[in-house]
Structure formats: structure tokens, C-alpha cells
Amino acid sequence: MDLNSLPKNASSLKFNKHNQHVMSLCLTYMVNLELSLQKTCQALKDIHGIPISHQQVATYCKTASLCIKPFVDNYDYKSGNTFTADETYIKIRGVKTYIWFIMDAVKRSIIGYQVSDNRGVGPCILAMRMAFRNLKELPKNFKFIADGYSAYPLAAQHFFHEFGKKFKFEITQVIELSNDDAVSKQFRPYKQMIERLNRTYKASYRKTNGFDNIDGANHDLSLWVAYYNFLRPHQHNNYKVLNEGEMLSHSDTMPGKWQLLIFLGQQTILNMQNGEAANCS
Incomplete structure (x- = not known):
């Protein structure tokens, strides 16, 4: 770690x-x-x-x-107060491997990324640590937007237990593809932003036909x-x-x-x- x-x-x-x-x-x-x-x-x-x-x-x-x-x-990307995260997958010798991205929603810079052979909470924590590495505390009105996957809330709990109130935050979860609730409707554009990033990366990945x-x-x-x-x-x-x-x-x-x-x-x-x-x- x-x-x-x-x-x-x-x-x-x-x-x-x-x-x-x-x-x-x-x-x-x-x-x-x-x-x-x-x-x-x-x-x-x-x-x-x-x-x-x-x-x-x-x-x-x-x-x-x-x-x-x-x-x-x-x-130091001088990140704002809104981060958005998602994971996608690639193939290594035909086996599914995961790519984690965390993006600053204002500047659109990639501030956290990780390759992992599993979709557990560990790689999620490491990507978050990379995103938070230049912060002494979270900015006011901080938002962390992700999908409904359980690794993100567990990773947020880890930061609270390790660093206390300075890094206490909730995960704003955008569920599924339709806006069935008010939260998903409000924050859907952020989720679409990180999904576009996934597609952009996957376009560059296709030339490799997978990694060894x-x-x-x-x-x-x-x-x-x-x-x-x-x-x-x-x-x-x-x-x-x-x-x-x-x-x-x-x-x-x-x-x-x-x-x-x-x-x-x-x-x-x-x-x-x-x-x-x-x-x-």
C-alpha cells in the first residue's frame, strides 16, 4: 500500500x-x-x-x-471539491483485470488510478490515497460520486477510521442507468463524465489486444x-x-x-x- x-x-x-x-x-x-x-x-x-x-x-x-x-x-493538481470514480476492466492473458479511475470533476484531471487483479476494497483504497495525497484535509462541501458498488463506502470508512474527521465523507451513489431517484438524477452528469473517461482509455487499450x-x-x-x-x-x-x-x-x-x-x-x-x-x- x-x-x-x-x-x-x-x-x-x-x-x-x-x-x-x-x-x-x-x-x-x-x-x-x-x-x-x-x-x-x-x-x-x-x-x-x-x-x-x-x-x-x-x-x-x-x-x-x-x-x-x-x-x-x-x-499537485490543485483539485476541487468534487471527485468522481469508476472502474472498468481489461484483459491480461485472457483474464479480466480491473482499472480504477478517480477524476477531479472540475479540472477533469485523473488524480487517482490503479491496476488490480481483483475488484476488492484494497485497490479502491489505494486509488483514493493517490487522489488525496496532496490534501491535508478534505475541502468544504466535498463530494465523492461513484456507482453503487460496495467497495467505495468501505474505502470511505477506512479513511475515517485512519485519519478521523478531516477525511470523513460519504459516497454519493448514482445507481443503474436510469434516474429512478433524486440523487441519481442530480449527479448523473458526473457519472457520465467518468464513463466517458473509461471509453477514452479503452479506445487506446484496444490496440494491445490485452497484456501479457x-x-x-x-x-x-x-x-x-x-x-x-x-x-x-x-x-x-x-x-x-x-x-x-x-x-x-x-x-x-x-x-x-x-x-x-x-x-x-x-x-x-x-x-x-x-x-x-x-x-x-
Whole structure:
């Protein structure tokens, strides 16, 4: 249940055959344009004249994910007072696996996410902890909107027992697909918001035809969340990105922005290491 563990089993960023530009091109084709590994290899060869194997592309994406994830997870999204959550499923070697999303309903940023092999309360708690990590207490008039699944109220009880009144909140449950009660009618738009997010992610997931292992699913999800929160233009935000980092604006090309995200991730890892060293001393 540790949110602050540093990346393990990361590959080196020392390039023997290619360079960081080729790596960022792979990320652009794979994540932004939703191409498969094989189609990314074909695009690099046909468009840029770069011969590369699909295994090398996969290695680049894994390494980038491990670097970028700490920055995305620790970024202060300055969330509002309304969160909405839902879970969807993917396949890992043909077995159903679950993706948990928590979204800030005002800025639309993904502030909590988790891949799990079960639909229990544990992964739900971990996704909530990620969403609450920059909060010392809940904002006034806080709302947490989800469906009728029992894991959400149980997770809310866990936060109250662990942190007391500062994190006491009720789950506003939107039941089924029809507005049979006043609560569902009032908060249905928030539920539809998170369901649209699920569909957007599933569209990018389809190119994979499922994952070989849960680590692959985690790496893919981390890169997609980074793209969604920092690089993807959104119609409801006048086709601007949700979170405009000052450093990311220094590049006009998407491969350049991916390189800057990797740099920001490396800086976050260094800060985490220095913080842990200070605590140990």
C-alpha cells in the first residue's frame, strides 16, 4: 500500500544504437496516435527511415513509464471539491483485470488510478490515497460520486477510521442507468463524465489486444495518464491541455514534450531520494 516506492527494474537511459529522440518518437506514435508496437516500428521505418524492433519499442515505453510515473503521481493538481470514480476492466492473458479511475470533476484531471487483479476494497483504497495525497484535509462541501458498488463506502470508512474527521465523507451513489431517484438524477452528469473517461482509455487499450502481464498494463496506463493530464488537448478546455507546465511549454513538438516529461520525472525521483535520505538521517 506504499504510494512512494521508487521505480524498480528500470532500464538504462544510455542509448547504444538509437537516441532519446527515437525514444520520444516511439512514445508519440504509441501513446498519442494509439499505434501498436508493430505499427510503431513500421511508422519509424517508413516515415523516418529508422529500423527498430518491436521489443526495443516496448523497452523504451517501459523505461519512460518508470521515469514519468513519479512526476505524474506527485504533481499537485490543485483539485476541487468534487471527485468522481469508476472502474472498468481489461484483459491480461485472457483474464479480466480491473482499472480504477478517480477524476477531479472540475479540472477533469485523473488524480487517482490503479491496476488490480481483483475488484476488492484494497485497490479502491489505494486509488483514493493517490487522489488525496496532496490534501491535508478534505475541502468544504466535498463530494465523492461513484456507482453503487460496495467497495467505495468501505474505502470511505477506512479513511475515517485512519485519519478521523478531516477525511470523513460519504459516497454519493448514482445507481443503474436510469434516474429512478433524486440523487441519481442530480449527479448523473458526473457519472457520465467518468464513463466517458473509461471509453477514452479503452479506445487506446484496444490496440494491445490485452497484456501479457500486470506490469505491462501498469506501464501502459501510466504513460496514458501522463498523456491525458499533460499533453492531450481537450475540447471542453478550448483544446488546451489540462495542466500547463511551464517547462513543457518550452517545446513545440510532441517528442520534445515527452523528453521534458522524462526529465521532470527524473527530477521528482531525485527529490524523493533526497527526502528519504533526510528522513533516514
